[in-house]
Amino acid sequence: MTLDAFLGHFNYWVFAILLMIGFYAVIAKGNLIKKLVGLSIFQSAVFLMYISMSKVEGGTAPILQAGVIDPIYSNPLPQVLILTAIVVGVATLSLGLAIVVRINERYGSIEERELLDAD
Amino acid sequence: MIYAVVSIAILMTMVLAVARAVKGPSIYDRVLAANMFGTKTALLLAVISFLFDRMDFLDLALAYALINLVGVLAVLEFVEGRIESGKGKLDD
Amino acid sequence: MTIVFALFLLTLLVVTALAIVRTKNLFVATMLLSIFSLLMAVNFFILDAADVALTEAAVGAGVTTVIFLSALRLTSQFERGTLASSRWIAVIVVVITTVLLISGTINTPNLGDPNAPVHQHVAPFYLENTEALMGFPNVVTAVLSSFRGYDTLGEVFVVFIAAVGVMFILDARQGTGPEYELPVDKGLKHHLIPRAVGGLLIPFMLLFGLYVQFHGEYGPGGGFQAGAIVATAFILYAILEGERTALKAFSRNAQMALIIGGSTLYGAVGVVCMLKGGTFLDYSVLMEDPVIARQVGIIIIELGVGMAVCGALLSIFHSFAARKPVEHAK
Amino acid sequence: MIDVAIEWLGNTLLIVGAASVLIGGIGVIRMPDLYSRMHASSLTDTMATLALFSGLMLHSGFTLATIKLMAIMAFLLLTGPTATYALANAAFRSGIQPPSSTNTNNEEKSAP
Numbered sequence: 001m002t003l004d005a006f007l008g009h010f011n012y013w014v015f016a017i018l019l020m021i022g023f024y025a026v027i028a029k030g031n032l033i034k035k036l037v038g039l040s041i042f043q044s045a046v047f048l049m050y051i052s053m054s055k056v057e058g059g060t061a062p063i064l065q066a067g068v069i070d071p072i073y074s075n076p077l078p079q080v081l082i083l084t085a086i087v088v089g090v091a092t093l094s095l096g097l098a099i100v101v102r103i104n105e106r107y108g109s110i111e112e113r114e115l116l117d118a119d
Numbered sequence: 120m121i122y123a124v125v126s127i128a129i130l131m132t133m134v135l136a137v138a139r140a141v142k143g144p145s146i147y148d149r150v151l152a153a154n155m156f157g158t159k160t161a162l163l164l165a166v167i168s169f170l171f172d173r174m175d176f177l178d179l180a181l182a183y184a185l186i187n188l189v190g191v192l193a194v195l196e197f198v199e200g201r202i203e204s205g206k207g208k209l210d211d
Numbered sequence: 212m213t214i215v216f217a218l219f220l221l222t223l224l225v226v227t228a229l230a231i232v233r234t235k236n237l238f239v240a241t242m243l244l245s246i247f248s249l250l251m252a253v254n255f256f257i258l259d260a261a262d263v264a265l266t267e268a269a270v271g272a273g274v275t276t277v278i279f280l281s282a283l284r285l286t287s288q289f290e291r292g293t294l295a296s297s298r299w300i301a302v303i304v305v306v307i308t309t310v311l312l313i314s315g316t317i318n319t320p321n322l323g324d325p326n327a328p329v330h331q332h333v334a335p336f337y338l339e340n341t342e343a344l345m346g347f348p349n350v351v352t353a354v355l356s357s358f359r360g361y362d363t364l365g366e367v368f369v370v371f372i373a374a375v376g377v378m379f380i381l382d383a384r385q386g387t388g389p390e391y392e393l394p395v396d397k398g399l400k401h402h403l404i405p406r407a408v409g410g411l412l413i414p415f416m417l418l419f420g421l422y423v424q425f426h427g428e429y430g431p432g433g434g435f436q437a438g439a440i441v442a443t444a445f446i447l448y449a450i451l452e453g454e455r456t457a458l459k460a461f462s463r464n465a466q467m468a469l470i471i472g473g474s475t476l477y478g479a480v481g482v483v484c485m486l487k488g489g490t491f492l493d494y495s496v497l498m499e500d501p502v503i504a505r506q507v508g509i510i511i512i513e514l515g516v517g518m519a520v521c522g523a524l525l526s527i528f529h530s531f532a533a534r535k536p537v538e539h540a541k
Numbered sequence: 542m543i544d545v546a547i548e549w550l551g552n553t554l555l556i557v558g559a560a561s562v563l564i565g566g567i568g569v570i571r572m573p574d575l576y577s578r579m580h581a582s583s584l585t586d587t588m589a590t591l592a593l594f595s596g597l598m599l600h601s602g603f604t605l606a607t608i609k610l611m612a613i614m615a616f617l618l619l620t621g622p623t624a625t626y627a628l629a630n631a632a633f634r635s636g637i638q639p640p641s642s643t644n645t646n647n648e649e650k651s652a653p
Contacts, residue, residue, distance in 0.1 A: 007214055008321025011258075014221040016312035020305045021228045028301035029232075030293035033286065037240050040275075041228050044251055048224075051260045056330060057323035060173060061261040062338065063430065064348035072325070074259040075334040076350040080359060083351065084366040086266045087435045087520055090275055091373035094527045097282040098380040101534065104286040105385075108539035113293045121552050123212055125593065128559035130219055132566030132585065137223055139569050139578070140246055141230040147575055147632040149242045154624050155569065155582045157272060158617060160249045162562070162593055164256060164264075165613060169597060170212075174606040175430045176261050178423070179252075181609060182268045182440065184616035185416050189273040189447050190245055191624040192405055196450050197238075197280045198631040199397070204536075402630065408623040415616070 011052040018045035030112040032100045036093060043089050047082045054078040122170040129163045150194050157187040216257050224250050235290045241279040248275060261431040262351045265423070269439035274524055277446055281531035345509070346502045347428035355433060356509045356516075360492040363512075364477055367519050371474050374523035381530040385537070393533060398453030409451045416444035424517050428506070434513040438520025445521075446528050454532055466526040473519030477512050484508070551599035558593030565589065575632060576639045579625055586621030590614060 022045060025038025054075040062076040104110050107118050133156060140152035161183040168176040227250060231243045248271030255264040294301075320327035341353040355363055385391050399405050424437030449457035481492040489496035494508025561584055568581025594614035601607050633639075 005321065007218075008324070009316050009319070010218065010221065011322050012316040012319060013313055014225060016309055016316070017225055018228055019312065020309045021225070021232055023308070024301055024305045025232045027304070028294055028296060028298055029290070030295045031237070031290040033237055033282065034232075034240065034290055035295075037231060037237075037244060040244070041231065041247070044247065047263075048251070048254065051255050051258045051263060052322055053327070053329050054260060055258045055323045056325050059259055059323075060171070061176070061259045061431070062350040063175070063261065064338075064342055064350065066348075073338055073350070075330050076337055076354050077334050077359075078329070079260045079263050079351050080354045081362075082260070083263050083266050083355065083433075083435060084363060086263070086270055087439065088366050088369050088373075090270050090278070091370045091523060091527065093275070094278050094531070095373045095376045095380075097278065098377045098530065101282055101285045101531070102380055105537045110286050111291050111293045112295050121555055125555050125559040126216070128563045130216065132562045134219075134223065135566035135570050137227060137246060140243060141226065143239070145575060145632070145637060146236065146238055146242070147628060147637065148578065149239050150628055150631075151575070151579055151582055152569070153242045153245050154628065155565075155585060156246050156249055158586055158590070158621060159562070160253060161613065161617060162590065163253060165597060165610065166593070167216075167253075167256065169600065173261075174601065174604070174609075176256070177606060177609040177613065178431055179256060179261065179265050179268055180613050181419060181616070182265060182423075182436075183249075183272060184613045184620065185412060185419055186269065186272040186440070186443055188409065188412065188620040188624055189443055189450070190276040191627050192399065192409065192447065192450050193277045193280050195402070195405065195627040195631045196399060197284060198635055199399070200284060202634055203397075402627070404626050405623055408619055411619070412616070 012049065015045050015049040015052065018042075018048065032103065032110040032112065033097070036096050036100065039096070040089065040093055043085075047085065050078040050082045122166050126163060126166045126170060129159055129166065133159050133163070150191065154187065154191050157183060157190070161187070213257055217254070220250055220254050220257070224254065235292055236288065237283055237290055238280075238288050241276060241283065244279065245272065245276045248272065262349075262433065262436075265431045265436045266439070269423075269436045269443065273443035273446065274439060274528070277450075277528060278531060281528070285531070285534055285536050344502065345428075345505050347506065349428055349430065349432075351431075352427050352433050352509070352513070356512050357492075357494065357505060360481075360512070363516065364481070364492070367474050367477055367516055370520060370523045371470055374470055374526050377527045377530050381534055385535060391535065393455050393458075398456070399451050400453070406451050409447055413444050413448055416447070417441060420444065424513065425510070427513060428509065434516030435520055438517040438522075439524060441517070441521045442524035442528070445525055449528070449532060454529070458529065458533075461525070463526065463529065466522045466529070469518045469522030470526065473515045473517070473522060476515035476518065480508055480512050480515070547599050551596045554592045554596030554599065558589045558591075558596060561585065561589040561592060574640055575637055576629065579629055583621065583625050586625065587618060590617045590621065 019042055022038045022042030026035050029035055056072055056074045059072040059074040062073040065071060100110055107115055109115060136152045136156045140149045143149060161180045165177060165180040168174055227243055227247045231240050234240050248267060252264045252267040255267060337350055337354050337358060341350045345353045420437045420441035423432035423440060424434060427433035445461055484493050484496055485491055487496040494505045495501035497508055498504035565581050565585030569578050572578040572581050594610050598607050598610050
């Protein structure tokens with residue numbers, strides 16, 4: 001494994017690790033809010049992967065600059081997808097939190113085990 | 120070059136802030152670290168836009184400078200609510 | 212240089228994520244999550260995604276923290292540490308999947324490789340034609356609002372549906388009687404300094420929001436970011452002055468009108484395009500000069516996006532903030 | 542001539558800013574209790590912000606960037622101390638006492 005390959009893939013490895021940290025919180029933790037926190041880490045990992053893919057070596061942000069000779073720009077398409085996904089992510093996250101709040105009002109607990117026992 | 124030195128100093132401080140946030144011990148230490156991290160982010164973004172020589176990106180630092188306060192005030196309000204309902208204790 | 216930054220920040224990101232999962236105190240998790248979001252924004256910025264970084268800044272620094280804290284106020288702040296499944300099974304599954312994912316990256320092109328497949332298909336078209344077709348330099352805004360306008364319309368409606376969903380779930384009356392009315396405002400009335408400084412800041416936040424909204428064609432910005440920033444300004448007002456005053460200034464009906472108006476404005480532009488003889492959301496038929504017509508169309512739909520996002524985030528915040536915690540007899 | 546002088550003044554200010562950021566960061570790690578840590582972090586909020594942004598402004602000349610930098614500096618200088626106030630207030634009201642100079646030893650012994 002050369003240094004070049006290491007640096008070139010480090011972003012993707014961090015993506016994989018973050019994705020799995022979030023996934024662990026979702027499957028292993030019993031607290032519903034903690035699960036949602038894990039889900040938002042999971043989501044951020046996916047954002048990181050898309051944005052890493054959009055990077056072009058020596059490039060700059062895709063806002064065209066006048067008077068620059070032979071400019072290189074990063075890929076705008078993944079950025080557009082993620083830009084909208086961030087706002088949508090917050091909206092859906094709050095929908096999840098709203099459901100958790102109502103569960104707590106009804107059962108007095110947000111721990112998965114206790115909820116299963118209560119039913 | 121000077122910008123690179125400054126941004127590395129700020130990055131170091133960010134590492135120290137993360138260390139404080141992870142270590143605690145009280146929750147206010149963590150709030151302090153989060154707030155400090157926010158202002159350091161604004162500084163870092165400003166310096167990096169000079170480093171990359173794209174000064175139209177100072178908007179990002181401006182956004183952080185404006186929005187950072189909201190989080191801490193929300194914490195203050197949260198704590199006030201806890202104290203009034205008699206559940207003042209936030210630590211384990 | 213950039214590589215060193217990236218290594219640093221990505222490692223910090225992993226450390227923060229581990230700390231978030233480990234802590235038992237959900238308040239601490241929220242604080243760490245705000246640090247996580249800041250780190251994410253700096254990473255996006257270093258990877259040349261200025262628009263995305265601005266979105267993460269506008270959303271992650273204010274709205275997410277506030278909504279999490281409101282949810283914690285209504286539930287419990289401590290995790291009891293129960294596990295959903297056996298810890299070891301989860302760890303084994305996670306480790307195996309991590310190894311599989313990492314081995315899957317071995318044959319992918321390096322970061323920043325200009326010959327990677329992702330850069331070959333439509334992106335060069337967008338980069339080459341934005342200037343000629345739209346007449347403004349921000350390619351991200353052009354793709355967002357024109358080349359992929361259908362997609363953005365869909366996203367706006369997802370935000371709309373999420374806001375309506377939160378309203379359905381949390382706005383139901385908890386009971387009748389005076390104790391269920393909104394309490395007389397406390398806010399941060401006793402704290403003179405935050406009130407003075409915050410009050411000073413709100414107009415500038417609104418101004419900055421408008422700048423981001425209408426400067427989005429020329430710099431980082433656009434409707435999504437502007438909507439989040441304006442919503443944050445009103446959330447700050449609600450924190451400082453209390454729920455009742457905030458709702459008097461900007462009622463639930465006005466928020467609803469903003470959400471519906473914004474999404475309808477977006478769709479209506481598409482319908483007008485069809486009536487003028489083009490296809491849905493083909494702005495070039497709106498006026499004589501197709502470039503100016505596209506610019507006008509984009510400004511209008513970005514305004515629609517901004518209104519819808521601002522209304523949705525505000526109404527979500529107020530749904531959480533107006534609810535009372537329920538005491539359970541243990 | 543004057544350009545070089547401004548350049549070097551800017552560099553000096555940037556170095557001063559970087560140094561105070563770093564000192565504040567070390568203070569946040571090394572200080573013994575919450576309130577002194579807040580004191581350390583407020584150094585980075587005010588001194589570092591002033592020095593760094595003045596340095597950047599000297600480097601940018603007189604452009605739109607200067608005005609933006611001035612706005613960022615003004616907002617950071619306003620919000621930093623406010624945030625510290627809010628935090629200290631919340632901490633004090635929820636019962637974290639600052640250690641007093643006379644009975645530090647006793648308190649440390651009696652603390653659980």
